[in-house]
Amino acid sequence: MLSVQIEQRVNLKFLVKVGKTFTEAYAMLKEVDANECLSRTQVFEWFTKRFKVGRETTEDDPLTGRPSTSKTDENIEKIGKLIREDRGSDGPS
Template identity: 80%
Template structure:
């Protein structure tokens, strides 16, 4: 009957039975249960500020050196710099994205030599 009414948007039969069991046992919400494992806590305001402070002090820090200094995962540091500070990768260093194409090429040439 549910498939006739909802078509492709219908839950599978096993899921309907599972939900029925949960609500019969007293569950009152459809929210997911907490899952085991370590929650992602690296992108906090404190860690964003710590990463920003480190990169402002030494603009020549590489994306590999910054996690050692801040104690944050490398991928999380990369996301913080990209999303919060609008920085992008040029060679191994992060630079502001507001560079003109000529300035970006100059940095790449300078770092190669």
């Protein structure tokens, strides 16, 4: 089953294709699912900056930037070991 967000994006894509305006599309989404409707900002982003310019996918863009590589089981164990060893000392020298 589609998530509510994806379902609403599919609906927005359809509304763009049938020529509805942003205001009409947002009002329709609010009418159908007022409690879980995308925010006005999100609707604007998907409607005008994605579907209106020809985007077809309703999935989120991949995240940019470097992936978190420091949080590994090996690193967690190393840090834990350092902390346990430090507890045994009398503090900084």
